[in-house]
Amino acid sequence: MSGLLSASVLAAFLTAILVQTMPLILAAIGETIGEQSGVLNLGIEGVMLVGAYSGYVAAVSSGSPWIGMLGGIAGGVVANLLLLVLNTWLGLNQIVIGLAITVMGEGLTSVLYLQNYSKHPLSVPGDSWAIAGLSDLPVVGPSIFRQSGIFWVLLLVMVAVAFLLARTNWGLSIRAAGQKPSSLDTAGGSVIKTRSSAVLLNGAFVGCGGAFLSILTTGTFTAFMTGGLGFVAIVITMLSRGKVSWIVITSLLYGIAVAIKNPLQLIGVSVPADVFQMLPFVVVMLTLILFARSSIVPPALGSPYTRGAR
């Protein structure tokens, strides 16, 4: 039994957890920024796919995963412009716009990929930083300390977002826009500007998550590759209540649930993949049922702000 759980298996398991979790964390952080400001982006699934596709295109055409990530961020921001103009500025229905972004993102990326790459699929060049000294450690060396540099940069970005959300005036405005937009307005802030910045950052992070998925998790793009990950991110956002640390923890739980399949199979426990895909949703549902009483989302979530309207 212990022979099967060798160092290489454990290292592969750790790597799998990290690369499965990272896109989810990024998407959930993006969604958190949006939701805290009162914008529920239901189109996150489509934005992720756009980010995954544009990131893939940028990475294979430039030969650099770093430029690929920037491409993914740009794609996510462009996809979210639709939400910015129609919802934040014009106050149109967020649910309808969100669904529109989802189906358009799914359709466009699938059509574009088929047209441009399906006949000659290209793979993204790899990138790994061996951290001196640490990368030779058993188990954690080949899994954690040989990740791409992108991984480390994103860890720093996460810490920065946690700080910005919790400790700065900007974070306060974001939360005010989601809790009671009229109070932000009264205090001299601009609800529209605050929400606009939140929507653009939402697009950047979600697109970045999609690009991570295509560039570093799988190394290629496939149509519908997110497979509901965007909706998982929405749910994780609801559970985390605006705290980045909670996002990391809940996403890691999801990542472990997805990645544990292979080690389990190695020790002879065969559980269908569907169970693991379903598990996070069951957990979420139980949490919602058990803690239904306490409100999870910002009160102004989903309602466009109109000055003076009651």
Added chain:
Amino acid sequence: MIEELPRFRRIADGLVRSILPVVLALVVAGLIIVAMGSNPLDFYAGVWKYGLTGSNWQDSLRLMAPLMIIALGLIVSFRGQLWNLGYNGTYLLGSVVASGFGPVLYPVLPGWIVTAILIVGSLLVGAIWAIVPAVLKARFGTNEIITSLVMSFIAIGVVNLLIKGPMHDTNPKVTAPQTATIPREDLLPFLAGTRVHVGIVIAIVLALVAQFVVSRTSFGVRLDVFGASPKAAQHVGISRSWMIILLFCVSGALIALAGSVDVLGNVTYQRANWNPAYGDAVMPFVFLARLSPLAAIPLVGFYSVFANGGINAARSVGLNSDFLLVVVGLILVFMTITEYVGNKRRLGQSYLPVGMKQSVMAIFGPRSSARPASGKVTT
């Protein structure tokens, strides 16, 4: 408050708002096809050819049956301002009731009894699955968008497990994860002289019944009051909790019914991981019909032809069938814009909302102190 328009203006207004978004979406979709280096006219000719000509119209009608029933399920919940977005999972639950129990029951019981059991079974399963989000919403006010979506993902997982496990085809030769096929003679009968099953009749009759209920009964009035304001509804003696649970269950039951009708009439067996996501496609047309069951019939009919013809038409111009999703998304976008412009025009207000007008004024205006608009936006 919006003042009443003359009847013909109202009908014309409604027609423009329903048709204009579709036209705009088709034009933009045509431009996208041009950008991809194909001829949009070939695509639209293909939609006509593969959707209507020859016996293709029959396939369009076969597709329309489940779409129409799902549309009714959505209308029921949306009219009460309840966002039941769990349609994909609910549809699959309904279909797996038919495809899982059908092959087992048909050999041992008379066909019509089994069909009745399967249909009632799918209605019940759909209603029961909808109870969880409904009760959470009614009791604690939990956001039903999230709960219904989550329940949908759980349903998809349950359906896949069922098909790979207990409902797998018992024939040992079949290794692919799928259920056994229901024999032709047990399926829903065809309409005389065609290959269109009676599911479409069920769908149209249900639509007419729904139209009668929402427009000619006291329940319809209560539904509209509840949809407009649950608080007002409470004041006139309509139980909010009861209404939420009832609407959610009826909505879920109808969507699940669509699944079983589709299997019993058209698909005949079910593969694991099969998810046609009909609800996403039907969504814009439900809104375009302004949540009227009667108006949904031609709109869903249009989409059925478009989707049925579009799959082959897209292939014939070198795109894949996912291009239809882009068109659906475009319709949704143009629909909200048309609605917005229409409302503003009728209220005689600026197209720009107050906040945006101010930010525009702040940048381009002569003075930085933008005058706050006095008009209040009513939606």
